[in-house]
Amino acid sequence: MNMDSIQVSFTGGKRIQAKVGDYTIETDQPLKYGGEASAPAPFDLFLASLATCAGIYAWNFCESRKLSTEGMDLRMDCVNDEKKKMIVKVIFRLTLPDGFPEKYRSGIVRAMELCAVKRHMMDTPEFSFDLV
Template sequence: MELVVSYAGGRKVDATFNGFTVCTDQPKKDGGDETAPEPFQYFLASIGTCAGYYVLDFCLERKIPAEGIQLILRTERNEEIRMTSKITIEIQLPGFFPEKYKKAVVRAAELCSVKKHIQRAPEFETYVTVQGE
């Protein structure tokens, strides 16, 4: 996969891939205009939506209606190191959800490939090229 990052003025940074553009911005307190989420918010959203996909797929496979199911992602921050120290995902199920599948739906959410990439971090490599050379 290739993803191209470009600057859109101010503190805005966009990423374009597969025909989509994801726009980011920074809060006003950091010099941004708050016109889009911050990159870290997209990171958290990718975890939540990935887990949500696996929950949805679990329900579809078993013909369980997904209406009314919500995932709530919460973070805890370690101020000493200025990083998120814990991510919790609460799966809110409607009353009709079968009791026998409650533990299994948690296991389904834990299949999230985004989460797995965090737990088994890929190698990162950053380097410079000069355009036109």
């Protein structure tokens, strides 16, 4: 079994960094939660990973078929349940390029549904917390 690691550093205040390969991702909390709002909150990055993952699957679908991506746009909206404080529905709104072939409309949706982030949400991994 392969294991990927992300190293997390506490950099002051509510700011936390994650080292992912050669990249450093900055996070902070919003002002209302005691942060400085100097970077996206961790949950915002989670949502962004879902949206960008669906986006790259749509883009790859077009690229593999030599279809134009000019004017293609993706918006992800989240419907929240205020009682549960949870997202209950995620809506992807893909604006297709002008002249996008009708025969590929359902295919690009199926491609976006293959997004690895979404699949991990649907088939959740086991979580373990070890203290060292």
